[in-house]
Amino acid sequence: MKEKTSQYELVVGLEVHVQLATESKLFAPDKNSFGDTPNSNVSPITLAHPGTLPMPNSKAIEYAIKMGLACNCEISQLTSFDRKNYFYPDLPKGYQTTQDNQPICIGGYLDVKSGVGTKRINLNRIHIEEDAGKSMHDGEHKGSLLDFNRAGTPLIEMVTEPEIGSAEEAGNLLTEIRKIVRFLGVGDGNMEEGSLRCDANISLRKKGSDKLGQKVEIKNMNSIRNVQRAIQHEIQRQSSLLDQGKTIKQETRGFDDATGKTTAQRSKEEANDYRYFPCPDLLPIKISDSYLSELKALMPKLPAAIAQDLQDQFGLTEYDSEIIAEREDRADYFYHAAKICKHYKKIANWIIGPINNYLGDQLFTSFPITAERLHELIDLVESGKLNYNTASTKVFQAMIDSPQKGANEIAKELSLYQDNDESGLQKIVDEVLEGMPDKVKAYHNGKKGLTGLFMGQVMQKSKGKANPQIATKLINETLEKLRN
Template identity: 55%
Template sequence: MDKSIIEKYQPVIGLEIHAQLSTQSKIFASDSTEFGSMPNTNVSVITLAHPGTLPLLNKKVVEYAIKMGLASGCEINRVNFFDRKNYFYPDLPKGYQTTQDKAPICKGGEVVIRMKEGEKVIRLNRIHMEDDAGKNLHLAGETDTLVDYNRAGVPLIEIVTEPDIRSSEEAFQVVTEIRKLVRYLEVCDGNMEEGSMRCDANVSVMLKGATQYGKKVEIKNMNSIRNVQRAIDHEIERQIELIEKGEAIFSETRMFDATTGSTYGMRTKEELNDYRYFPEPDLQPLHISDTWLADIKATMPSLPNFLYKKFTEEFGLPQYDAQVLTDSKEIALYFEDLCKHTKNYKAASNWVMGPVKGYLNELTLHINDFPLSTQKLSELIALVESGKVSFAVASQKIFPEMINQKGGSAQQIAEKMNLIQESDTGALQPLIDEAIAKYPNKVAEYKAGKTNLLAMFMGEVMKLTKGKADPKITSELLKKTLDNLN
């Protein structure tokens, strides 16, 4: 579609993000929540909704929901109710979902995203608790649909944004930030490929300058953050194309096909009254006391936005460095601890983003498995800072040896491997003189204005010192010697 046509319209997007909570048992039953178990092994009479069974709320689910609310700046609702949301699918054994309609545990709040234009605040409408459904299985060669109820009753929080998102890129960043938050809080692993975090997008378009939103369409079945962006891009173009043709847009639920990059109709969008919400009679109101809330607040970790500001404002790092370092909670905390042992924050950032992450990626390791303590790594940073070794020597020779030995200081290893740079001008001068005397013709060319020959002489000195000459001191001394020659 022509770009000029697309630019006439303003997309309006809201997201509904479901995060499976990392509890060991389900929200209303003691069944295991372990992923990957054999079908229908993590079930009980409560999960299967046998007559006479009653739910019992998992306290840890409430704590995790509150943590997410606090991290998002929400108002925590002190008196909570659960509701029944009625609909009938084979993977919903009760015939209804237990959720929160009128009294969500978290109200309001926001997510801050960083775009090229700067920071943007995306408002949250609510965060509420509910139970998950089972899973329909369509096996190759089978005509019947099979149902696995292991997932039924697994606890969820649903994070609902306001329709503040104006592009697929912004939606990408919102999902990225929310995944980062749930991982920092350790309430969900954020793995979209396994379905432990899922995103539905409500998309509409309107002419720029219009005040009334268009008909919204809900998109489901996006199993990666990149696919969220792809699905929204396709849906925006599809809706614009229909409007340009004078055709109507139906409020419906559509699925995303990652293979074709397109969406297709699934069902007409239900209205809220189709669900026949009513209060859950088998669960008492949930009261959150001041003491309980204070105890939860006391367990809150440092959050990515706080660390980002600390790294940029207090440590003076570029925004790019801070963004990369805060992508992972464990990397961010390792870096923060490293900065307790060195004041050269930029060098520390370079080491963590470079050699450290490179080593972890190469061996597919987690930072918790990294063998060097922050104290040991700071010694290596100090060694480079002192000019005793170059960064190249430190990263390519000393760093691997420190990892292999799992002991010994950077200084000891550098001395043992005879890697300490020669910075004594008295010792360097005879070698510089030797390198210059070896190429009288090149000296004449240098004196005639071919100053780029300095690099050739530098290389010769490095050969004579077996790479141990301090580059900065050597370069200055070499240039001074050549310039003073008659």
């Protein structure tokens, strides 16, 4: 479904920069690390000292190919680097080494959610290039401060065709790219730290026209939400200008997070303004058939395919399956647990809830509770021996502290088994309701929400051991008797 004004439809193309998680930079041995002391990860190559020569990082090339395979691209088995002659104040060489004529990945596509369906967004290319450093303006110094730690960091730039028709589609595409980046381990996808950045080329055209309107490029947005906000703002800004009979300037604009508006920065350069030419210091790279076959064989099933499998094979909801499929280690844990426990929805609930809350960003390899132990805990809840609240707090935490012990053993030690004795629970229910005659009367006068209060008191008197289903049934039955 496209974002539309009264006369126009939106057309967006994205340029997504992904910082690759290699140990060293693209053409130099300097450490590739975020947040280190300024100018601590530099070398004569990064600083462009005379006589220094670049050497390509083979891991960066591997990561770019993997990303291309994940995006259904054609892999160029002969690829080369070019010089882009555009002034970067924070690249000491005075030019950027990138790929123009022979990018490593050609074409490709990703399928993303669009409205109630799915839309295929085609890619033009994925190419490798080096990042620039960082300019800082702190107000305490005259001029700018330059940190070259990021200069030379390997990037891939993913360029879509101008086929995105809504802010929602743009956000969903970025979300899918970030999932794949993290799943493959080629980058961390952290937009706040700048390791995933997005430029958006935005234009409007008359409804029904196949001719593209004049595009405006919004640069370096650092969150998916801001990309969507910038698109929404540009729809309003450009449609207003067109309605007044004015033309849209081809320019680069920035997005202000605080105001939600875009502002002009400079006139947009054309490709020939960059004066690309082959880099004389780097030979073309040949990707052999055997190397490409080896990488294809190592490619895992990707998040979208895993999510679909979780829905088809285990009946999980789309929401649950997408969360579990986001990380390979999380999906592996689910598949292992599902081999021994048939309560698939319950496994998903535990992974998405208590386990995810405990792990945060840690991998499942550091999670002390095995799938077999989780199966035991789920069985105790499903059989009615433990209520979920007790299981997810007291027993779960005790299992983390003592992973060599099972759920049964811990529940016995802590006397946490649920009370399923109806006669005993009936006595507690009677005591609670007899002690709250005013509340019982209010309930009979229509305040049905008081059942939560009654349940809370029953749970308190039973020291949390009352079976909630039995207690609820007894409370409702007793209240009806008291009404008569």
